[in-house]
Amino acid sequence: xxxxxxxxxxxxxxxxxxxxxxxxxxxxxxxxxxxxxxxxxxxxxxxxxxxxxxxxxxxxxxxxxxxxxxxxxxxxxxxxxxxxxxxxxxxxxxxxxxxxxxxxxxxxxxxxxxxxxxxxxxxxxxxxxxxxxxxxxxxxxxxxxxxxxxxxxxxxxxxxxxxxxxxxxxxxxxxxxxxxxxxxxxxxxxxxxxxxxxx
Numbered sequence: 001x002x003x004x005x006x007x008x009x010x011x012x013x014x015x016x017x018x019x020x021x022x023x024x025x026x027x028x029x030x031x032x033x034x035x036x037x038x039x040x041x042x043x044x045x046x047x048x049x050x051x052x053x054x055x056x057x058x059x060x061x062x063x064x065x066x067x068x069x070x071x072x073x074x075x076x077x078x079x080x081x082x083x084x085x086x087x088x089x090x091x092x093x094x095x096x097x098x099x100x101x102x103x104x105x106x107x108x109x110x111x112x113x114x115x116x117x118x119x120x121x122x123x124x125x126x127x128x129x130x131x132x133x134x135x136x137x138x139x140x141x142x143x144x145x146x147x148x149x150x151x152x153x154x155x156x157x158x159x160x161x162x163x164x165x166x167x168x169x170x171x172x173x174x175x176x177x178x179x180x181x182x183x184x185x186x187x188x189x190x191x192x193x194x195x196x197x198x199x
Contacts, residue, residue, distance in 0.1 A: 011078055012128070014135035016071035017085075022063060024075055024082035033059055034118045035166060040072070040087050043096040043115040050096070070143060073116070074135050076128055083123040086132040087116040088140050088148065103151055106182045106190060112145040117168045129168060133176035141195040150178055150191045 017025060033039035037054035039062045045053065053061065065072055076084030091113040097103055105111075114136055119128050137148045152170040170180075170189060178191040 012131055013077045014074045014132070014139075015077060016139060017066055017073050017075055018069075018071055019067050021075060021082075022066055024077075025066075025085065028075070028082045028085060028118070028120060034085075034116075040085075040116050043094040043113075046095050046099065071139075074132065074139050076119075076132050076135070078123070082120075084119040084128050084132050085116070086114060086118075086136040088112055088114050088136040090145075091149065102185045102188050103190060109147050111147040111149045111192070112140040114148060114150040114168065116166055117172075118166065129172040130175045133168065133173060133178070137176070137193050137195060146195050148178075148193045148195060149181075151188060152191060154187050154189065156187060 015021060028034075029039065033055065037056075037058055039058035041053065041058040041062055042050055044061075044065070050058075062072075072089050073085060073087035075082045076086075089112060091097060091105075091111050094113055094115055097113065114133065117129050117132060119132070133150070140148050150168055150173045152168045152173050153165060154170050170191070173191045174180075176193070178193040180189050181192040183189040
């Protein structure tokens with residue numbers, strides 16, 4: 001697997017989440033699975049199914065996805081320690097999106113979707129989310145994606161608490177080279193980044 005090293009962030013490296021790197025994700029997510037037992041399964045299941053599977057069942061399900069491959073996203077490392085995570089996969093793998101009117105497809109293009117961003121608390125608000133988004137887009141492009149979508153949250157008032165920013169912020173996506181493609185809700189735009197064909 002390829003290591004992604006942004007030219008302007010020399011102390012970060014980005015690696016696909018392979019089975020060998022599963023322990024790194026576990027340490028990053030902690031006992032709560034990043035957020036309330038999610039284990040990055042919230043958008044891979046329908047809402048009713050997700051509610052019944054929080055915690056250990058979600059962890060086991062996501063581990064099976066990692067074992068089966070291809071990698072469902074990339075980890076950010078600093079000094080050999082995983083400090084961030086970005087989930088990216090073909091949109092068709094994210095079943096929750098099937099029932100979303102606000103985030104329904106805007107055209108017939110085959111896209112990959114970024115569904116989760118998680119950065120360790122000590123490393124937050126330092127630009128790592130932007131680099132994770134760039135690395136995720138690079139990873140998707142190497143696996144044949146031509147368009148990568150994101151679904152950031154736009155706070156109605158004031159700053160957005162970290163717990164609600166797990167799909168990323170609009171400012172981070174824009175800085176990572178995405179542009180707004182649609183907005184059916186004031187709080188939830190759809191952003192896209194066009195990718196060049198892999199060489």
